[in-house]
Amino acid sequence: MKILAIEDQKLILLSVEKRLTELGYEVRTASDGQSGIDLFEAYKPDLVLVDINMPDMSGLQVVKHIRFFKESKTPILIMSGNTTEQVIMDGFTLGIDDYMKKPVSLDEMVARIKRIIGTPENNKKNLLEQPDAQMLQKNCVGVVIPCYNEEERLLSDEFKDFAHKNLGYHLCFVNDGSTDNTLEVLQKLQQTNPDNISIYNCEQNGGKAEAVRQGVQHLIKDEQFDYIGFLDADLSTDFRDFDDLVKTIENSDFKIVSGSRIARMGANITKESARKIISTTINLIIQTILGMPFKDTQCGAKVMDRDIAVKMFEQKFITKWLFDVEIFMRMKRYYGKNEAIKLICEQPLKRWIHADGSKLSMKDSVKIVGQLFEIAVDYRKWSF
Known part of the structure; x- marks a missing residue:
C-alpha cells in the first residue's frame, strides 16, 4: 500500500x-x-x-x-x-x-x-x-539549551524522552567551551535521536548570552521552525511548563511568552532564601530600568516568534548574563513601550526548582547590579 x-x-x-x-x-x-x-x-x-x-x-x-x-x-x-x-x-x-x-x-x-x-x-x-504515545505538534519549535560544564548535571534521560515523545520539537544544545566532558555527554545524547537533537559547539567560553545567541542564529537558518525558545540545561523549568509557554504563543497574538517564577497559589516555586532576597532586589532594579510591568525577566525559559528572534538576536548583547533584560529593552526600543507590553506575555510557571551547582555566586550578584546600570545607559543610545 x-x-x-x-x-x-x-x-x-x-x-x-x-x-x-x-x-x-x-x-x-x-x-x-x-x-x-x-x-x-x-x-x-x-x-x-x-x-x-x-x-x-x-x-x-x-x-x-x-x-x-x-x-x-x-x-x-x-x-x-x-x-x-x-x-x-x-x-x-x-x-x-x-x-x-x-x-x-x-x-x-x-x-x-x-x-x-x-x-x-x-x-x-x-x-x-507501541510503548508510548508520540505526539505530532501543531508547530515546529527549536529550543536552545546552553551548556557550560554540565557533565554532572545534564539530565540526559529527560531530554531524550521529551525529544522522542514530542515530534516537532528540536533541541539544540550549545556547548559553550566547556572544560569537562559536557561535549561527550551531548554527543551520546544526540546519537539517541539525531533528527530531533543537535549540538552547536563553541570552541571558547563566551558566556550564556552569546551561547544562546549563537544557538538561536543557528536555528533561524532552518525555515521549518515557527517558534524559537531557550531553556536552562538544569531543567529548573521543566518541559511541562515550557510546553505550556508554547501553547500560549500558538493560541494568541503574543510574540514572546516568558516564564515567570513569581510564587502563586498551587505553584511549586522554590528558591534558596539568600537567593530569594537578592533576586527580589535585582528584580526591583530591573523593573525600574525597563519601565514596564514585568515581574521576572530573568527566568531561563522563553519562546518567541521566529521573526522576533531574528530581530532580537541579530546583534551581540553587552552583558554575559542579563541578555533577558536586554531582550525586553530591545523590544521596547524597537516597538515602543506600549506595543512591547502588548507583544510580551509573562506567564507564571506551575513549578520551578532551584538546581544545585548554579554558575552565579554572591560576588556575581553584586556585579549584576553594575551591569544593569550599564544596560540602562547603553540602550538609550540604541536606534533600530
Missing part, C-alpha cells in the same frame, strides 16, 4: 515516514504542494496525507487539483494545525476523507489511515504494541 505524505516541516515529515514505513506501508514524501502534485501523478498512491498551511500552495489547493483537475478518488487525509472551522468544512466540501487536528498522536494517525485503506500484508508492528 502506497502513501504520499505532503508536509513542509521536515521534523513532522520524517516522523510520519518512519512510523508508516515501520508498519509496512510504502511511503514517498514531498515538502511542498507543487512537488506533491508532481509526485502524485508519477507515484499513484493509495492515500494522500497532506498539511494545510504550506508556502506557495496550500493543502486545500492540492486537494482541489487531485479531485477536480485529475478527477481522482484517491483517499485524502488532512493532518494540520489549522483548526479553523471554515477551512475544515472547505476540505470536506472539496472531497477529503478525514481531517486530523494537530497536535495528534502518531497512533491516532495510523488508526485513521488503517480505517481508510487497511493494513499492509507485510505489517511489521502492531499499533497496540
Whole structure:
C-alpha cells in the first residue's frame, strides 16, 4: 500500500515516514504542494496525507487539483494545525476523507489511515504494541539549551524522552567551551535521536548570552521552525511548563511568552532564601530600568516568534548574563513601550526548582547590579 505524505516541516515529515514505513506501508514524501502534485501523478498512491498551511500552495489547493483537475478518488487525509472551522468544512466540501487536528498522536494517525485503506500484508508492528504515545505538534519549535560544564548535571534521560515523545520539537544544545566532558555527554545524547537533537559547539567560553545567541542564529537558518525558545540545561523549568509557554504563543497574538517564577497559589516555586532576597532586589532594579510591568525577566525559559528572534538576536548583547533584560529593552526600543507590553506575555510557571551547582555566586550578584546600570545607559543610545 502506497502513501504520499505532503508536509513542509521536515521534523513532522520524517516522523510520519518512519512510523508508516515501520508498519509496512510504502511511503514517498514531498515538502511542498507543487512537488506533491508532481509526485502524485508519477507515484499513484493509495492515500494522500497532506498539511494545510504550506508556502506557495496550500493543502486545500492540492486537494482541489487531485479531485477536480485529475478527477481522482484517491483517499485524502488532512493532518494540520489549522483548526479553523471554515477551512475544515472547505476540505470536506472539496472531497477529503478525514481531517486530523494537530497536535495528534502518531497512533491516532495510523488508526485513521488503517480505517481508510487497511493494513499492509507485510505489517511489521502492531499499533497496540507501541510503548508510548508520540505526539505530532501543531508547530515546529527549536529550543536552545546552553551548556557550560554540565557533565554532572545534564539530565540526559529527560531530554531524550521529551525529544522522542514530542515530534516537532528540536533541541539544540550549545556547548559553550566547556572544560569537562559536557561535549561527550551531548554527543551520546544526540546519537539517541539525531533528527530531533543537535549540538552547536563553541570552541571558547563566551558566556550564556552569546551561547544562546549563537544557538538561536543557528536555528533561524532552518525555515521549518515557527517558534524559537531557550531553556536552562538544569531543567529548573521543566518541559511541562515550557510546553505550556508554547501553547500560549500558538493560541494568541503574543510574540514572546516568558516564564515567570513569581510564587502563586498551587505553584511549586522554590528558591534558596539568600537567593530569594537578592533576586527580589535585582528584580526591583530591573523593573525600574525597563519601565514596564514585568515581574521576572530573568527566568531561563522563553519562546518567541521566529521573526522576533531574528530581530532580537541579530546583534551581540553587552552583558554575559542579563541578555533577558536586554531582550525586553530591545523590544521596547524597537516597538515602543506600549506595543512591547502588548507583544510580551509573562506567564507564571506551575513549578520551578532551584538546581544545585548554579554558575552565579554572591560576588556575581553584586556585579549584576553594575551591569544593569550599564544596560540602562547603553540602550538609550540604541536606534533600530
